[in-house]
Every structure is written in structure tokens, then in C-alpha cells.
Amino acid sequence: MNKHDVIIIGGGSAGLGVALSESNNIQKSNNVKNRKILLLEKEKLSSKTSNSSLRIIHGGLRYLQKMDILRVIESLKAQDELLKAYPEHIEKLNCIMPLKKFGLKSKYPMICASILYNMISLLITGKSNGAHVGKIKNHKNNIDIINNKEEYALFWNDALLKNPLNFAKDLKFELIKKGIEIKENQHVLSVKKENDEFIVTSLSEIGEKQEFKCNYVVNTTGPWYSKIEESHDIKSENDEFKWCKAFNIILNERATFSEAIGVFGEDNRAFFIVPRDGYIAVGTWYVPFNGSLEDITPTNDELQAFANSFNKVNLNLKINKNNIREIEAGILPMKGIGSAGPTLYGLEKISVKDNYIKVLSTKYTTFLAQGRKVSKFIK
Ligand SMILES: Cc1cc2nc3c(=O)[nH]c(=O)nc-3n(C[C@H](O)[C@H](O)[C@H](O)COP(=O)(O)OP(=O)(O)OC[C@H]3O[C@@H](n4cnc5c(N)ncnc54)[C@H](O)[C@@H]3O)c2cc1C
Known part of the structure; x- marks a missing residue:
């Protein structure tokens, strides 16, 4: 043996x-x-x-919302290491998130968050991330799926794995x-x-x-x-462990932009819209799971719930059953269920x-x- x-x-x-x-x-x-x-x-x-991932190599900006600085540091280190070690597979990804008029995701809190994030990035990677708040209409590229160009947005840099x-x-x-x-x-x-x-x-x-x-x-x-x-x-x-099914939808629409766009749906659910091989990937939707691992394909009801929530976002992009090109799903351990669906560890x-x-x-x-x-x- x-x-x-x-x-x-x-x-x-x-x-x-x-x-x-x-x-x-x-x-x-x-x-x-x-x-x-x-x-x-x-x-x-x-x-x-691993092949169902939305492929974003997150630098942890989102963890600032809970002031979880340790996770911000861990993510920035991980992202920096991957960008340096595997430049042929992991590339920079410009990101944009249209801001709300009020609350934590509005202009002034986000200006503070971007200053803090740039400082942490400078300490951890030796470079500022370049995160900043600005008007969408002043962005160098016109992103056609964003309706209201008068809005402010947060701009930052993340990374993308090209193909797992x-x-x-x-x-x-x-x-x-x-x-x-x-x-x-x-x-x-x-x-x-x-x-x-x-x-x-x-x-x-x-x-x-x-x-x-x-x-x-x-x-x-x-x-x-x-x-x-x-x-x-x-x-x-x-x-x-409790489990959740996580899935992304790849749409038949062609991506005419190279940025990832972050938006928030009802219940504060976050969506990212990411260019994928010329098309558009939207993710990630989470639902509790206790079924058989033999078949994890999202049900029609699960797809409909994802589409309903996403379609309420003010974007010139909608999900319907005729424009779904592909669905990718995986099962992840979950901590529990919050107001915005399953919460992950x-x-x-x-x-x-x-x-x-x-x-x-x-x-x-x-x-x-x-x-x-x-x-x-x-x-
Ligand atoms: C929809 C979705 C979107 C996501 N988006 C992101 C993202 O944008 N960024 C991010 O950082 N993370 C993301 N994640 C999370 C990330 O993809 C996972 O945490 C990670 O890929 C899990 O890797 P793993 O190796 O644990 O699991 P897996 O990739 O599933 O690996 C487990 C392996 O074990 C093998 N296996 C199972 N049973 C046996 C056996 N009996 N004998 C031998 N081999 C076996 C399987 O074939 C499989 O290859 C996402 C996850 C999902 C599902």
C-alpha cells in the first residue's frame, strides 16, 4: 500500500x-x-x-461598513499577493457603486470610507487603492446600463480571476x-x-x-x-453546519463596459454585475439549502426571486427567463439568516x-x- x-x-x-x-x-x-x-x-x-465563483478577488472594502479592519487587511493582503504572483490569471478590476441619497451608502460616509480604505491599502500594499467618490457622468467611460448619470458613485479597484x-x-x-x-x-x-x-x-x-x-x-x-x-x-x-445555495446568472446581453458595478436591491441585498467573456454575469444570490447535493440547480422560484429583487434596481438591465445564458451554483456553509437572506461565515x-x-x-x-x-x- x-x-x-x-x-x-x-x-x-x-x-x-x-x-x-x-x-x-x-x-x-x-x-x-x-x-x-x-x-x-x-x-x-x-x-x-470554485468554478462557480463570481471570480471577484475582493480587497475587503465592504468590511469597512462593520469596521472589521482585520478582514480588510486580510483581504487586501490576499488580493495583493495574488495580483503579484499570478498576473496572467488575476487582473485589476475597476469597480463602481452608485450611491444612495441618505444613509451609510451616501456621499459623505463613502468619502470617509474611501479615505480610510486608501490609507489601509497604502500601509498594507504600499499603494493607495485610488478609491474615491465622484459623479458618474465624470467617469472616463460611459456605462450604458446605469440610468442616472447625475448620481454620485464610489469608485475603487478590486481584482478579477479570469478563469478558475x-x-x-x-x-x-x-x-x-x-x-x-x-x-x-x-x-x-x-x-x-x-x-x-x-x-x-x-x-x-x-x-x-x-x-x-x-x-x-x-x-x-x-x-x-x-x-x-x-x-x-x-x-x-x-x-x-447549515448550508446555503449560492448562484450567479450569466446573461445573454453583451457587456459594453469593463468595470464591475455594485448595486443594492431590496432588503439591502448586494449584487455585482461583472463582465464575463464578453457577456454579463450577475451575482450572487443566496438561499438556504438542505436538499440533495446531486442536484443543486436553482429552481424556477429561486431564479424568479433573484430576478424580482434585481429588476427593482434602477439599471438599464433586467433579468428575464429569455435572457439567461447560464447559471452557476455552489453550496457554502452559512452562519444563519439575516434580513438580507443567508449570512456567510x-x-x-x-x-x-x-x-x-x-x-x-x-x-x-x-x-x-x-x-x-x-x-x-x-x-
Ligand atoms: C455562486 C458563488 C459565487 C462566489 N463568488 C465568489 C467571489 O466572487 N469571490 C470569492 O472570493 N469567493 C466567491 N465564492 C466562494 C468561493 O467560490 C468558495 O468559497 C470556494 O471556491 C470553495 O472552494 P472549495 O475548494 O472549498 O470547494 P470546491 O471548489 O467545491 O472544491 C471541493 C472539491 O472536492 C471534490 N470532492 C468532493 N468529494 C470528493 C471525494 N469524495 N473525493 C475526491 N474529491 C472530492 C469536488 O469535486 C471539488 O472539486 C462564491 C461561491 C459561489 C457558490
Whole structure:
């Protein structure tokens, strides 16, 4: 039976983040030089939730609303690291959010927020973000879907992942070069603990069962995590997560702009409109989920609720059943339900039990830092 030091199960952004961190540890330290690390993925790398992301690599400006400065810092660091390390996959994204007349999202609070954000950005990345408030009509590009050009808007810079599947392909080459073994189309059936070791059983594409032994297991299979936990001693006490279905709609309309546009619907639900391969992606809508993972396609009612809320926003862009090109959905852990629908966890959930590490991610943006956090539990 093959023996590994670490087996990572799941090759979405969470699994890739752990693999990258571990690959850097192999390179860095002589005393762990011969560690064997294997990543097993049921399908293709990043083909599930990670491929349904709206692809915004958030710099955390939104967390200023709750004065969560630590999360702003964490997001700015994560964004800066990705922009520098993978410029061919992650590019700058100009963003614009039309402001309200009154309240926290109006002109003067947003001027204060942009000054603070620029200062934090300067401290963390060495550069001001360039966030500012101005009239929409004075913006260098005419964004045709915004109706009222007399309004003020907040302008800032974020980042966009061009294509999660292409990014994963390049990460795979990087990881293989650094000594990580990667097997795709390997469906892990079970993880068992026997004495001090784990036995991981998987099924290959051609129906061949394989067993692997290892000292550490990192389970990054997201909502599927409990399906592989065979023995009782690897389940953790607080395993009762609530879930939500998150989805984006890609419209048939051509994007005539290159910016992402942030707007707020009824109940203060936030929407982002993002150019996607020449078309327009709108997201993200969240609904509580307790159905079967076999079919997570949004129902007609769920699509209608998304459209109803979005269509009330003052934009020259509407969703109707005839202009939906594609829908992308994923299941994420949720904290609870607030007035604007499901609320997500601010940070990933990492649980550790006797060298069995489970990671539930809520953001693509922070996947590298998340991988490094996991590595701290691996000796
Ligand atoms: C609609 C939507 C929009 C989003 N937008 C953004 C955004 O704009 N910015 C952002 O930062 N984040 C965003 N997110 C969040 C982000 O996409 C996720 O947090 C992240 O991609 C989750 O990664 P993951 O690796 O945990 O999950 P996944 O990508 O689902 O990876 C889990 C992997 O495990 C594999 N697997 C499952 N069972 C097994 C098994 N038995 N054996 C082997 N492999 C198995 C699966 O095939 C899958 O590839 C969004 C999420 C959704 C759903």
C-alpha cells in the first residue's frame, strides 16, 4: 500500500491552497524534504464550487461598513499577493457603486470610507487603492446600463480571476514541479483511522479501487465532507453546519463596459454585475439549502426571486427567463439568516482532530492564506 505523509482530498481552491503551502514547505525546509504529499480530486481540479465563483478577488472594502479592519487587511493582503504572483490569471478590476441619497451608502460616509480604505491599502500594499467618490457622468467611460448619470458613485479597484479552470491547470503544473502528486478523477470513498494512520480508499475513473496510507488527512471537499468520514473518531463534535445555495446568472446581453458595478436591491441585498467573456454575469444570490447535493440547480422560484429583487434596481438591465445564458451554483456553509437572506461565515472553518483536518471555505480570495493556516497543523 502507498504511504504518504499528507493526503489532501478535494482539488478546489481550498485543496489547491493547502497543496501550494505544503509544496513551499517541501522546498523550504531540509528536514521535511522527503515528505510525500498527494492530492486526490473526484473530477477535474476546480470544477465544482470554485468554478462557480463570481471570480471577484475582493480587497475587503465592504468590511469597512462593520469596521472589521482585520478582514480588510486580510483581504487586501490576499488580493495583493495574488495580483503579484499570478498576473496572467488575476487582473485589476475597476469597480463602481452608485450611491444612495441618505444613509451609510451616501456621499459623505463613502468619502470617509474611501479615505480610510486608501490609507489601509497604502500601509498594507504600499499603494493607495485610488478609491474615491465622484459623479458618474465624470467617469472616463460611459456605462450604458446605469440610468442616472447625475448620481454620485464610489469608485475603487478590486481584482478579477479570469478563469478558475485555466488557473487550476497552471497551478497543477506548478505543484507537480514542486513535488506534489496529483490524481484527478479519483473519487475518495472513505477515510478510516487505524492506530496512528489513516487509510484512504478511492475509486479511479476506470473503476479501480486503491488504498493509500498517510499520517495526515486534509479534507477540503466542501459540502461533501461528511460523505467520506467512515470511522466515528474523525468526526468532530460541531459538525452540524447549515448550508446555503449560492448562484450567479450569466446573461445573454453583451457587456459594453469593463468595470464591475455594485448595486443594492431590496432588503439591502448586494449584487455585482461583472463582465464575463464578453457577456454579463450577475451575482450572487443566496438561499438556504438542505436538499440533495446531486442536484443543486436553482429552481424556477429561486431564479424568479433573484430576478424580482434585481429588476427593482434602477439599471438599464433586467433579468428575464429569455435572457439567461447560464447559471452557476455552489453550496457554502452559512452562519444563519439575516434580513438580507443567508449570512456567510466571515472566515473559513478549520477543525482539527488527531491529524485529521477539515476545511470549509467561504471565499476564493483568501485561498493561499487559508492553505498556510492549515499547514501550521501539519508537522
Ligand atoms: C455562486 C458563488 C459565487 C462566489 N463568488 C465568489 C467571489 O466572487 N469571490 C470569492 O472570493 N469567493 C466567491 N465564492 C466562494 C468561493 O467560490 C468558495 O468559497 C470556494 O471556491 C470553495 O472552494 P472549495 O475548494 O472549498 O470547494 P470546491 O471548489 O467545491 O472544491 C471541493 C472539491 O472536492 C471534490 N470532492 C468532493 N468529494 C470528493 C471525494 N469524495 N473525493 C475526491 N474529491 C472530492 C469536488 O469535486 C471539488 O472539486 C462564491 C461561491 C459561489 C457558490
